[in-house]
Amino acid sequence: MRWPFPTARSRPLGWPALVLRRGAPDRLWRGLAALGPGLVAAAAGNDAGGIATAVVVGATTGYHLLWAFLLSGLGLIVVQEMCARMGALTGRGLADLIRERFRVRWTVFAMLLLVVANSGATVAQLAGIAAAAELFGVPRWVAVPLAVVALAALVLRLPYRPAERVFLALAALLLAYVAAAVLARPDWEAVGRGLLVPALPADLGEAALLVTIWGSQITPYMQFFVQAAVVDKGATEHELSAVRLDTILGAIVANVVTVFVVIATAATLHAAGVAVDDAAAAARALEPLAGSLAAALFGAGLLGSALLAAGVIPLSTAYAVCEAFGWERGVSHALREAPAFYGLFAGVLGVAAVVVLWPGLPLLRAMVASQLLGGLLLGPLLAFILLLANDRRLLGGGANGPRANLAAGATLLLVVVLELALVALALGSA
């Protein structure tokens, strides 16, 4: 009997065989495999609240608080690196580690902080969605419920990855601020001075803005997210340097974009003395670049970054709490198997939606206020992270060295001092 054999000679060469022969270095291989979580986390961290904060700071104070963005950006790098390292070395999430190290009571405390901070952050995202929708002429009571249902379906039941790419691409529109900042011909000398010379806050409002800046740059949920993403990706101690690079790059990208948003709004809105109280005013900073399209550009970018974070924050909240208490979790479970997980997800999203739909809520101010809340709750969470990153029983040789501790300790100290100063000022003025 005859078999239908084709006559051309096939070339049975898989690419691993090629690589095996050439003996490519392991490090390159691992490096490429580990890129990702940090960049996504940073992009998500550059969320609606962060954009709003940058716009408001630039428009109301000009250049002289730029140093706070730089310093908090450095703090972000330090903190994210610690979390990514803990994820790669232990293969566990931050909530899991907090529970094992600090036991039940502290865990309840940490989770309460997290749920409050993340609910605030979710409010900021939904407010961002509402503001963007209003720029396009869609009323918020249509846009917000629609977004909530769509997000829940996307995150829980549909393939999230393609949607995430669309959101990321939309959020990348905010890179337009870099061009807008340059086109607005800012006073570069003032920019340099603002970046490098820390100016003490002049009044209660500026002190609050400083805490807000830290809260918008080092958002509490991002630390849980980046560690979970590293664990999820299955990165191990062999990929540690790549994981670090990824997180640091992500943090730098996020920070640079934010700084340019501040410069752009300072050069246009602050210089012109425009008060920013809604998204339409905020969009005007893009006019030197986009002219009449400024509102559309700002709206699309804001929508993308808000959608990106609005799905991730409730999900990582539910996941962290269930992880801490050992309840079933993850979107692969049915509703009946993981009621706490789905309940928390729906609760955070639902509460935020109710807050945003409160009649007459000033959206931009709500976005900024949520970052202030995050900043106020940041101190204790940073303390948990710092203590964990120093635990040699957990991390062995991968625990914090003196340099990491100096940087992280300084960040924590600064955050706590700012928080206390704000509280003292607020009490004094009351």
Add this chain to the structure above:
Amino acid sequence: MGRTPQPAPLCVSLLLGAPLRDRYGGRLGVVRDLIVRLDSGAPWPEVTGLVARVAGRDLFVPYAQLARLDTSGAWLHEPRLHLAPFARRDNELLLATDVLDRQMLDVAGRRLVRVDDLQLVPVEGRLRLAGIESGVRPLLRRLLPRELARHIAPGPALDWGEAEYLPGPLPVVRLQLPRERLARLRPAELASILARLAYPEARAMLDALPPQAAADALEELAPRRQAHLVEGMEEGRAAAILEAMVPESAAELVGALPPAQGERLLRRLPERVSTPLRDLLHYAPATAGRLMTPRVPTVPATATVGEALATLRRPDAPRPRALVFVVDDRGRLVGVVPLGALVMAELQAPVGSLIDPDVRAVRPDAPAARVAEQLAACDALELPVVDAAGQLLGAVAADDVLQVVAPSPVRAGAAKVFEA
């Protein structure tokens, strides 16, 4: 212990922080931890003593010195306390330090449970660690003040003997953990457990298994996860596991490893294992060539059924799955005979007369999806793989193709959180 009549289980959370008392009830210190020994062979480890904080120092108090141990405190039997400082020893677990608040593996339920509280039960005069409590009830017991907490009765618990303790990545002492429960699980069950654990713990568990069991379980995991678990392994052990795998699975694992490490592992293998592996690795992932098994049962075209059966029964012959492959004297495929047809035929009949003309060969570079289509079209459980010259290279089986075109959730790595 006859002196401690305790019908209900004792909750460890209520013992921690309870006073250490002398025989008259005077307070000497505070109970900080309880110690159990693991190596007694019994499913419920025995409480051997406790750690008490007395005047700023952690002292070891043997269980034999206690007259009573309950929520009112630890009552000393002897008039005075022997001041033995506490030190950690192998095969001992500290319930508060090592067990409480950690995750343990519920082997039967194949899930991780958080240890919210532990239950001790007196058995024949000894106090033993019997159960693991998790959920709202034990959490409340630990959150509320003692006076309220002691009214929360012990709830339903997971039997300690049904759960697996997971030492952290950097254990303080050496522990001899019984792993028989794990060895009894089927590979797919073991794999679903391995997929759920943090990888330092998964690796520790894998290290505790014999190479064959480890290999079987690994094959059920997603290739990336397999590679992660093997990457940090001692290379001699990794090679032993690789050797225990069927060639097509071993090739998949080596293909997922960093190339240099894959090459080092291949060099450690005996030639009879590494040569067919290298041959498989020449083909791209998810092709017939990569998925096939190179060792297939062949019979010469000139043989009779009787001779063919004798060939197949040789001890070193590959075991037939569904087909027997008929080859000419130069190793080229002539056709395939279904095993059933061979068994039912007369011994004198020539095998050539039994060839199933419907089963067609695939080329080694055929993608898995094509192979699946052809398997369905030929109504076959496996297909021969031949090169351009008609040389028989191996056979690709339906189950291996299915793992690529329709992977199980564990194989697909579905335990992810954020990648829904």
